[in-house]
Amino acid sequence: MKRQTRIWSIMAILMATVLVVLAACSTPQPEAPQATPETIVVTRVVEVQGETVVEEVIITATPEPEPEEPVVEEGPPPDEADLIPEVHIVAPSAGYDPARWEASLLMTAAWQELGFDVQLQGFPDFSTLDAVASSDPWDWDAFVSGFVSRPSRLDPDELLYRPFHCSGIADLGPNYVGYCNSEYDEVVEAQRSALDDTVRQEAVYEAQRILAEDVPTITLFHREEVFAYNQEQFENWTSVAGRGLWNIWNMISVTPTGDETTLRVGWATDIATTNPLALDSAIESLAWTYDTLAQIGPDGVPVPWAAESWTVVDDVTVDVLLRDDLMFHDGEPVTVEDVKFSYDFIAEFGTAGFFPAAVSPLEEVEIVDDRTLRFHLVEPFAPLFYTTFTQIYILPQHIWEGVAEREGLESPDQWANPTPIGSGPFQMMYHRRGEEILLQANPNHFSAPQVDQVLIVAHASTDAVFGSLMDGTVHMPDRGISPLNVAAAEGAPHLGLIEVRDFGVFYMGFNFRRPPFNDPAVRRAIAHTLDHQTVVEAVLGGFGEPGQGMVAPANQFWYNPEWETWLAEDYNFSVRTAREILAEAGYRWDAEGNIYYPEGGPPVPAE
Amino acid sequence: MYWRYLLRRLLTLILNFWVVATLIFFMFRFLPGDPTAMFLDPSMTVDVRAAILERFGLDRPLHEQYVLYMQNLLRGDFGWSFYYSRPVGEIIGDFLPNTVVLAAASLIIAYVVGVIGGVVLAWKRNSRFGEWGTLIPLFFRSAPVFWTGMVAIMFFSYRWNLFPHRGMRTPGYVADGFLEKFVNPDFLHHLALPTLIAALYYMGLPMLLTRTSMLEVFGEEFVDLARARGLSEARVMFVHVLRNALLPIVTATAVAIGLAVGGNIVIEYVFSWPGIGREIVLATQNRDYPLAQGMFMVIAAAVMVANTLADMVYVYLDPRVTF
Numbered sequence: 001m002k003r004q005t006r007i008w009s010i011m012a013i014l015m016a017t018v019l020v021v022l023a024a025c026s027t028p029q030p031e032a033p034q035a036t037p038e039t040i041v042v043t044r045v046v047e048v049q050g051e052t053v054v055e056e057v058i059i060t061a062t063p064e065p066e067p068e069e070p071v072v073e074e075g076p077p078p079d080e081a082d083l084i085p086e087v088h089i090v091a092p093s094a095g096y097d098p099a100r101w102e103a104s105l106l107m108t109a110a111w112q113e114l115g116f117d118v119q120l121q122g123f124p125d126f127s128t129l130d131a132v133a134s135s136d137p138w139d140w141d142a143f144v145s146g147f148v149s150r151p152s153r154l155d156p157d158e159l160l161y162r163p164f165h166c167s168g169i170a171d172l173g174p175n176y177v178g179y180c181n182s183e184y185d186e187v188v189e190a191q192r193s194a195l196d197d198t199v200r201q202e203a204v205y206e207a208q209r210i211l212a213e214d215v216p217t218i219t220l221f222h223r224e225e226v227f228a229y230n231q232e233q234f235e236n237w238t239s240v241a242g243r244g245l246w247n248i249w250n251m252i253s254v255t256p257t258g259d260e261t262t263l264r265v266g267w268a269t270d271i272a273t274t275n276p277l278a279l280d281s282a283i284e285s286l287a288w289t290y291d292t293l294a295q296i297g298p299d300g301v302p303v304p305w306a307a308e309s310w311t312v313v314d315d316v317t318v319d320v321l322l323r324d325d326l327m328f329h330d331g332e333p334v335t336v337e338d339v340k341f342s343y344d345f346i347a348e349f350g351t352a353g354f355f356p357a358a359v360s361p362l363e364e365v366e367i368v369d370d371r372t373l374r375f376h377l378v379e380p381f382a383p384l385f386y387t388t389f390t391q392i393y394i395l396p397q398h399i400w401e402g403v404a405e406r407e408g409l410e411s412p413d414q415w416a417n418p419t420p421i422g423s424g425p426f427q428m429m430y431h432r433r434g435e436e437i438l439l440q441a442n443p444n445h446f447s448a449p450q451v452d453q454v455l456i457v458a459h460a461s462t463d464a465v466f467g468s469l470m471d472g473t474v475h476m477p478d479r480g481i482s483p484l485n486v487a488a489a490e491g492a493p494h495l496g497l498i499e500v501r502d503f504g505v506f507y508m509g510f511n512f513r514r515p516p517f518n519d520p521a522v523r524r525a526i527a528h529t530l531d532h533q534t535v536v537e538a539v540l541g542g543f544g545e546p547g548q549g550m551v552a553p554a555n556q557f558w559y560n561p562e563w564e565t566w567l568a569e570d571y572n573f574s575v576r577t578a579r580e581i582l583a584e585a586g587y588r589w590d591a592e593g594n595i596y597y598p599e600g601g602p603p604v605p606a607e
Numbered sequence: 608m609y610w611r612y613l614l615r616r617l618l619t620l621i622l623n624f625w626v627v628a629t630l631i632f633f634m635f636r637f638l639p640g641d642p643t644a645m646f647l648d649p650s651m652t653v654d655v656r657a658a659i660l661e662r663f664g665l666d667r668p669l670h671e672q673y674v675l676y677m678q679n680l681l682r683g684d685f686g687w688s689f690y691y692s693r694p695v696g697e698i699i700g701d702f703l704p705n706t707v708v709l710a711a712a713s714l715i716i717a718y719v720v721g722v723i724g725g726v727v728l729a730w731k732r733n734s735r736f737g738e739w740g741t742l743i744p745l746f747f748r749s750a751p752v753f754w755t756g757m758v759a760i761m762f763f764s765y766r767w768n769l770f771p772h773r774g775m776r777t778p779g780y781v782a783d784g785f786l787e788k789f790v791n792p793d794f795l796h797h798l799a800l801p802t803l804i805a806a807l808y809y810m811g812l813p814m815l816l817t818r819t820s821m822l823e824v825f826g827e828e829f830v831d832l833a834r835a836r837g838l839s840e841a842r843v844m845f846v847h848v849l850r851n852a853l854l855p856i857v858t859a860t861a862v863a864i865g866l867a868v869g870g871n872i873v874i875e876y877v878f879s880w881p882g883i884g885r886e887i888v889l890a891t892q893n894r895d896y897p898l899a900q901g902m903f904m905v906i907a908a909a910v911m912v913a914n915t916l917a918d919m920v921y922v923y924l925d926p927r928v929t930f
Binding site for chain 2: 438455457470473
């Protein structure tokens with residue numbers, strides 16, 4: 001009996017040790033929305049030369065320049081009926097995206113200071129948010145979402161047009177917030193039809209100005225990513241804004257320094273299929289196998305690729321001159337017939353989500369001569385070069401024509417396409433689902449790669465990819481490494497580091513369908529409640545920039561530089577200014593500091 | 608008599624299948640969200656969304672979808688995965704063997720070592736070893752697998768560079784055919800660490816179960832009889848006591864086998880093992896109903912078949928069991 005007791009007590013001690021270690025190892029979940037905005041304790045687990053170190057960083061939020069002066073209401077206390085009811089926010093949960101969750105927490109803390117009763121609800125994944133939106137349409141006051149950077153999103157049209165144009169409001173359209181401004185609509189329509197870049201840039205700037213003024217959304221932050229790469233075995237790395245090292249220019253420029261001629265890439269994902277008609281995500285690995293007429297250049301602007309050049313004939317006609325040195329991997333030449341076939345075929349059978357936007361602007365693709373194609377547009381459509389020319393693959397007609405009948409399938413998107421034949425700088429040798437993809441350099445390509453092979457190796461997580469980078473299993477990751485691993489990467493002599501600005505946009509949108517956020521004054525006030533400095537330093541660990549509208553600063557050509565002024569004047573963090581704006585608009589507070597609508601109830605905005 | 612029992616058991620099995628298939632079907636339909644959410648994109652218009660739902664047959668009434676699903680299931684057709692744009696059977700066929708190999712290896716080790724260890728623990732229960740020994744299985748049963756896995760990776764892979772930390776094979780391997788892929792030094796090298804961690808975790812149950820179950824049998828008269836016959840203590844333990852203490856272990860094994868087919872999500876994640884566990888999570892997140900349904904059916908089938916087999920083994924182990 002005595003011994004039994006001893007064993008149990010020892011076991012208790014052991015378990016306690018395990019628990020303590022666990023508690024130290026796991027990242028703490030953010031507290032409930034009541035967290036105070038003044039200080040944030042960020043626990044970082046850092047691996048330094050194999051040792052796991054837990055460090056606590058206490059970050060103090062930017063202090064207000066002047067002490068808070070409560071706006072004291074004079075006269076009779078506000079009517080109970082005018083009390084602003086609980087404000088309901090939906091945001092990605094801490095498990096889904098800790099950065100957005102914590103930024104939302106910071107913001108709601110400021111709102112509480114303003115007297116709002118805030119309820120922040122986390123959703124675990126996008127499907128759930130979507131379900132919430134469709135089952136109980138618009139039963140929220142604000143939501144937090146984001147657009148991750150994809151090459152096609154470099155075109156300003158994608159994030160400025162449909163999410164804010166009045167036509168996007170229709171039942172479940174992409175205009176979630178319900179923003180509608182006819183002046184804005186005119187401006188975005190103008191940029192869409194301006195084939196001249198300078199004219200278009202002006203309209204895009206103007207669109208950003210209107211959005212900054214109307215505040216339908218507040219961008220929380222833009223990320224910065226850190227890429228680690230093996231500098232011992234390869235050189236000439238090319239990094240591109242928003243894409244890091246995972247881009248075509250890097251794949252053709254990276255050069256072996258020694259005997260290792262196979263570039264091994266670690267990725268924490270896999271492609272769903274090798275059929276370009278159905279492939280929805282992780283498109284690049286297949287994009288290196290197939291050529292497109294254009295590629296997004298290193299500076300974010302489309303450049304001719306399989307096209308030698310293009311000429312804008314008029315508003316709705318573009319002539320494309322095809323290169324004459326293109327060859328499919330099976331030795332057949334690439335002809336204008338193949339290009340026309342590809343556009344028609346994808347328009348008819350492509351099922352991937354981005355195809356409709358890419359092919360719908362086209363009226364017809366016409367063959368002019370054996371090297372020239374004429375693209376007829378339905379209406380003037382400036383994003384053509386981004387969304388259409390860079391995303392529609394050139395498929396070999398001799399393989400894809402009649403493939404459904406040959407393989408006994410209902411439609412061509414169901415074909416496994418086991419050995420994709422394209423004309424790109426790499427030929428795909430195999431795809432072992434869940435394991436790896438082998439790409440063989442195509443020496444006949446006009447932009448032939450310097451490496452012999454690229455081997456893309458699947459991992460379960462970005463941390464596993466980082467482990468492989470450290471021990472030399474892979475030479476580069478497909479996306480940025482976790483900020484927690486940066487210190488360890490700096491300590492590894494064989495790894496080089498590149499910081500990359502991201503053009504993804506993570507934002508909070510406001511519900512224009514009901515008060516209080518349908519009042520422009522409230523939104524203008526709310527614009528002052530985001531503590532950008534704390535978000536960048538504490539939430540992103542220094543790897544990011546303050547949120548600046550829907551066109552990220554990394555997207556240099558389209559980003560309106562006036563944002564710097566707006567950020568300092570209209571979007572600076574000051575709960576005091578926010579309170580002043582609200583008071584000016586007639587909002588009232590009771591003795592406990594709860595906020596009330598102006599006299600006469602919620603104002604109806606004149607739109 | 609035995610055959611009638613078998614037939615009855617088989618009929619129950621089929622009935623159970625139908626109930627499980629129905630439950631799975633409705634469970635996924637009642638989850639919030641639908642597959643279009645994963646394609647959701649500002650460029651997607653309402654028409655496109657409707658077209659996608661139509662292509663997947665999700666615009667039809669629920670009962671129609673159900674009948675179609677059942678008809679296909681009868682023909683052994685699990686449907687077409689939305690996400691992979693390939694037959695569900697093909698996807699499961701790609702991932703299931705990986706999971707089964709890992710599960711089989713770790714379960715065999717866990718149950719062989721576990722049962723033997725349990726016998727020894729019961730046998731030496733009054734010694735220092737017998738008392739302290741129970742701590743080991745308890746420790747590994749209680750320690751979270753992701754933690755033991757990460758610690759193992761830290762030491763065996765990063766520190767000492769003995770075993771790979773990810774995947775099933777060295778990247779860029781050359782192998783064709785099933786045998787060549789699963790029977791070679793490289794694969795076994797990759798298999799070792801995840802197997803060890805999974806086995807340590809699985810081991811606790813049979814070890815403690817065997818110990819407890821044996822302690823219960825110790826008081827029986829046939830044990831004294833065996834000793835009186837002058838048999839060696841080892842023979843008494845392994846042949847006489849264990850043989851009679853085996854029933855609960857068989858049940859536990861059946862359940863373990865069934866569940867292991869579903870993959871050990873945590874082990875597969877920590878060791879980047881391309882198994883079925885991670886795919887189930889992905890399929891559920893993507894609302895890829897056909898794939899998730901197919902995978903849950905496979906797990907349900909494994910659990911039910913393993914339990915049926917266990918019931919049959921009972922008859923052999925314990926002649927008192929009658930029908």
